[in-house]
Amino acid sequence: MLIRFWGVRGSLATAITAKQVEAKIRKVLELASPADILSREAIENFVSNLPLSLRGTYGGNTTCVEIQTSENKTIVIDAGTGLRALGNALLSRGKMQGKDDMAFIFTHSHWDHIQGLMFFIPLFIPGNTINIHSCFTDIEARLRYQMVTTHFPLTFDELNATKKFNHIPEGETQDIYGLSVSGKAVRHPGGCYSYKFKQPNGKTFIFCSDAEFNLETLEDIGPYIDYFFGADVLVFDTQYTFEESLQKIDWGHSSAAIATDIAIKSEVKKLVLYHHDPSYDDAKMDSVTLQAIKYKSMMAPNHPLQIVSAYEGLEIEV
Ligand SMILES: [Zn+2]
Numbered sequence: 001m002l003i004r005f006w007g008v009r010g011s012l013a014t015a016i017t018a019k020q021v022e023a024k025i026r027k028v029l030e031l032a033s034p035a036d037i038l039s040r041e042a043i044e045n046f047v048s049n050l051p052l053s054l055r056g057t058y059g060g061n062t063t064c065v066e067i068q069t070s071e072n073k074t075i076v077i078d079a080g081t082g083l084r085a086l087g088n089a090l091l092s093r094g095k096m097q098g099k100d101d102m103a104f105i106f107t108h109s110h111w112d113h114i115q116g117l118m119f120f121i122p123l124f125i126p127g128n129t130i131n132i133h134s135c136f137t138d139i140e141a142r143l144r145y146q147m148v149t150t151h152f153p154l155t156f157d158e159l160n161a162t163k164k165f166n167h168i169p170e171g172e173t174q175d176i177y178g179l180s181v182s183g184k185a186v187r188h189p190g191g192c193y194s195y196k197f198k199q200p201n202g203k204t205f206i207f208c209s210d211a212e213f214n215l216e217t218l219e220d221i222g223p224y225i226d227y228f229f230g231a232d233v234l235v236f237d238t239q240y241t242f243e244e245s246l247q248k249i250d251w252g253h254s255s256a257a258i259a260t261d262i263a264i265k266s267e268v269k270k271l272v273l274y275h276h277d278p279s280y281d282d283a284k285m286d287s288v289t290l291q292a293i294k295y296k297s298m299m300a301p302n303h304p305l306q307i308v309s310a311y312e313g314l315e316i317e318v
């Protein structure tokens with residue numbers, strides 16, 4: 001399966017500001033030497049070696065992750081604001097134009113995980129079938145509730161695609177487009193589920209955002225270590241720095257340090273830092289990423305765990 005990130009921000013969509021763009025240009029110009037801009041090739045080389053915070057951005061859209069299965073079927077985890085661009089991309093790939101089907105799976109229904117749904121063009125096209133899965137039994141009612149006329153001009157029934165709902169009881173494994181999918185409840189205000197996706201060849205991807213793991217919960221972490229164990233890719237909620245996580249108990253999120261500890265204990269191969277705080281700019285995200293990598297090499301220098309931060313456009317083959 002191929003995993004693509006369309007929204008990586010937590011809590012609130014966060015547009016980059018004009019001042020931030022200007023600051024990036026200034027910084028890049030300061031770094032460039034005459035040799036770096038001598039030819040197109042030199043410029044290409046210079047730009048591609050800049051940190052992400054200078055050559056691009058981590059992105060401001062909220063939670064939305066696409067799984068493209070090996071049979072070219074689409075499963076979307078959560079419908080944050082990143083979903084709008086994913087809808088357009090599916091249409092431009094020739095998919096979901098009126099005879100196709102795809103799946104959504106919802107971790108929970110906080111705004112930052114459902115707000116893109118009304119801007120997902122494939123939902124408006126008759127003939128499309130959208131299969132909506134969740135460990136929550138009432139996900140249909142929750143999605144309908146955000147589309148009442150006081151909050152949005154269209155109702156859920158005016159989305160012309162066929163919508164089918166399916167409950168995945170926690171702990172049960174179900175097949176979605178050839179992947180074995182199961183859910184596990186995580187600590188988060190109002191409740192939330194992590195999902196595990198396993199291919200027939202055993203390769204495993206786990207999505208675990210909006211999940212609070214802190215020093216207190218580490219004592220009872222055994223069942224979670226079993227659940228995460230051996231994952232090829234683990235996307236994990238790292239909204240806070242370690243210091244912030246000590247102050248924001250019960251806010252429902254984790255830090256990169258805790259995520260790294262858990263990933264090492266669980267023999268995870270790749271940890272993806274996710275659900276970035278809206279207050280973090282791109283430079284801060286570079287430093288969060290570097291600090292997590294440094295922490296890992298201090299705690300487990302010989303462990304092969306890789307750590308990356310999610311950004312819009314990141315693709316990972318599992
Ligand atoms: Zn969230």
Ligand SMILES: [Zn+2]
Pocket residue numbers: 108110188210252
């Ligand atoms: Zn949440």
